[in-house]
Amino acid sequence: MACSIAEINSGHPSCNARRSVRCAVVLLLALCSTLVLAAPSLHAGVVYFEKDFSKMGNVPNTSQGICSAAANVNSFAFLWNQYPGIYDDTQLLPDSNGNKVLEDSELVAARTMMAFGWDSPISGVHRPGIYSSGNTGTAQQIWEQTYLWFEDFAPGTTALRGQVYAVTGGWLDGSLLERKYPRWDFLWDAMVDMADITLGIQPKVAGTEGHAVTLTGLAFDDLDGDGLWSLGETPLKIGYLDPNKPSVQTWADVTFGGGSRMEFTWWQTGTTYYVYRAYTETPLFIPGDANGDGIVDDLDAVALSKHWGMGSATWAMGDFDGDDIVGAKDAAILAGNWGRTSRYYVGGEGLAPEGTAAAAAVPEPSIGALLVGLLCLACFRRRGGR
Incomplete structure (x- = not known):
């Protein structure tokens, strides 16, 4: 039978049941799409674990040689696009017209600020940027200006970490850095966490300047076939966005030289470079x-189902994509992160930097089935209680 508007507004049982079924179907489809889209691509035993390259920035380097500023901004664009519910209400990147869409002119403006300085909107203190006021783009200056950028434009949202082959004792919050050449497992953990990652590279033979790129993917020999890297599986390639050709992803074979440092042939010179820093x-x-x-579980599923279809929604209500409505995209986000925990989270005691790291990028099917059951149950309870 057809449902009239009056019956719908009055909570007619048959209409409520139909809406509950529709809600359950949408959630099931969201989960299925997540299980497909979140999976890494497989190529004859070699796994290419990649970020969505379309979410990266595409701002280029300039003749002034400000590659680290460009690499930073291209990384920040990934955060902005990947996590709109977290960053679109910040000024992580300039949104001059307030439309919450990154435009080329805004990325260029951010690159200029990162390179040559800005005034803190919080304290009014001038930040010199990576390449001005005596700064020349050292590893310390890149780290500290990146740190201050988040402090000024997106405070309380982001954990910064890194590995760098340098003495960091006198650096701003240098305790967040490990003194070593970046390790593959560090990069893998950051990739699984969907962090943004910039790499500093240096020529193996002196006489050529260093460079900065944004890490976009890792490839390895997946011996156990689970799509995830683990100890004993051979690293093969890194994928990166180079500000000297930002419109395409570049892949390079990696080897390991002295001090277990990663080395690869840089496309522009055809010579060997090594990775000396990785900031995430x-x-x-x-x-x-x-x-x-700090964990995505049934409590979050209940919150989402309770507010399903609501407008003017917040993160706590289940609006994870920042469009102010709790809907199918939010369900897909929740499903794709089901069971995930983080080494960094905000809880009752504030920042807890030593929590549990994410264990996998894709939910297990059994967990996914549990999620559907929980969401559908919560959905039916909500509808039936009206």
Whole structure:
């Protein structure tokens, strides 16, 4: 039978049941799409674990040689696009017209600020940028200006970490850095956490300047076939966005030289470079973690189902994509992160930097089935209680 508007507004049982079924179907489809789209691509035993390159920035380097500023901005664009519910209400990147869409002119403006300085909107203190006021783009200056950028434009949202072959004792919050050449497992953990990652590279033979790129993918020999890298599986390639040709992803074979440092042939010179630093920025909030307790679980599923279809929604209500409505995209985000925890989260005691790291990028099917059951149950309870 057809449902009239009056019957719908009055909570007619048959209409409520139909809406509950529709809600359950949407959630099931969201989960299925997530299980497909989140999976890494397989190529004859070699796994290419990649970020969505379309979410990266595409701002180029300039003749002034400000590659680290460009690489930073291209990384920040990934955070902005990947986590709109976290960053679109910040000024992580300039949004001059307030439309919450990154435009080329805004990325260029951010690159200029990162390179040559800005005034803090919080303290009014002038930040010199990576390449001005005596700064020349050293590893310390890149780290400190990146740190201050988040402090000024997106405070309380992001955990910064890194590995760098340098003495960091006198650096701003240098305790967040490990003194070593970046390790493959460090890069892998950051990739699984969907952090943004910038690499500093130096020529193996002196006489050529260093460079900066944004890490976009890792490839390895997947011996156990689970799609995830583990100890004993051979690293093969890195994928990166180079500000000297930012419109395409570049892949390079990696080898390991002295000090276990990663080395590869840089496309522009055809010579060997090694990775001497890796800086990562990871959101403190896990997508799908509505209540902010550091894990995506049934409590978050209940919060999402309780507010299904509501407008003017917040993160706590289940709006993880920042469009102000709790809907199918939010369910897909929750499903894709089901069971995920983070080494960095905001809880009752504030920042807890030593929590549990993410264990996998894709939910297990059994967990996914549990999620569907929980969401559908919560959905039916909500509808039936009206």
